[in-house]
Amino acid sequence: MKKLAPTLRLKNLAKTFDSQLIFENLNVDVYENEIVALLGPSGCGKSTLLRMIAGLESVDTGGIEFSESMQTGVGYVFQKPILYPHLDVAGNVALGIGERITKKKRNEKIANELCLVGLEGFSSRKIESLSGGEAQRVTVVRALLNQPALLLLDEPFSALDIPTRRKIAHDTRAVLKSKKTSAIHVTHDPEEAEIIADRVLDWREITSHRMEEE
Numbered sequence: 001m002k003k004l005a006p007t008l009r010l011k012n013l014a015k016t017f018d019s020q021l022i023f024e025n026l027n028v029d030v031y032e033n034e035i036v037a038l039l040g041p042s043g044c045g046k047s048t049l050l051r052m053i054a055g056l057e058s059v060d061t062g063g064i065e066f067s068e069s070m071q072t073g074v075g076y077v078f079q080k081p082i083l084y085p086h087l088d089v090a091g092n093v094a095l096g097i098g099e100r101i102t103k104k105k106r107n108e109k110i111a112n113e114l115c116l117v118g119l120e121g122f123s124s125r126k127i128e129s130l131s132g133g134e135a136q137r138v139t140v141v142r143a144l145l146n147q148p149a150l151l152l153l154d155e156p157f158s159a160l161d162i163p164t165r166r167k168i169a170h171d172t173r174a175v176l177k178s179k180k181t182s183a184i185h186v187t188h189d190p191e192e193a194e195i196i197a198d199r200v201l202d203w204r205e206i207t208s209h210r211m212e213e214e
Contacts, residue, residue: 005067007032007182008053008150013062015048022048026062026207030150033180035173037193040203046186050152075148077156081135083127089114089138090123096145113141116175133164140172144179151176153185157192169195
């Protein structure tokens with residue numbers, strides 16, 4: 001059987017800030033429709049790595065290689081939900097729709113996507129009425145509507161209570177798999193990593209790190 005080429009390849013990455021080394025010797029491959037969890041303590045550089053992949057931080061040494069399937073880009077879900085309070089849930093989600101479609105189709109699409117994450121009937125809800133878990137589900141839906149080839153999840157469930165965290169991790173995995181979207185999920189929670197990922201990588205085993213940064 002022919003071995004698949006990686007969708008994303010991280011080769012010997014290293015990052016420093018103010019001449020202080022954060023991590024080095026980082027090597028990771030992510031394959032099509034694969035969810036990889038990076039498990040490690042806060043402050044080891046996981047968020048910095050995601051920002052490097054997204055182009056928000058420079059690469060000091062090493063390389064980040066994308067396959068042709070990555071032409072649809074990278075989506076990003078931050079630790080804290082970034083939502084606009086002057087828009088309702090549908091208005092916030094609509095910001096993720098890149099294609100030009102009719103209002104009717106847009107509303108149908110948004111309603112269908114919200115159902116996938118357990119938010120049926122939430123389109124007209126005000127942002128301030130949402131719980132933390134509901135708000136983060138909205139950000140996941142919005143990030144996926146642009147159909148990115150890779151979704152980066154920067155500890156998006158860490159502020160939630162444990163039962164909610166487990167439920168959202170399970171639901172997010174189901175949505176990613178239904179859309180065949182590759183993802184990198186960083187967390188310090190081993191159980192969360194096992195729930196959401198196909199493969200869990202221990203940060204200490206894939207790189208060297210020297211300082212607290214996050």
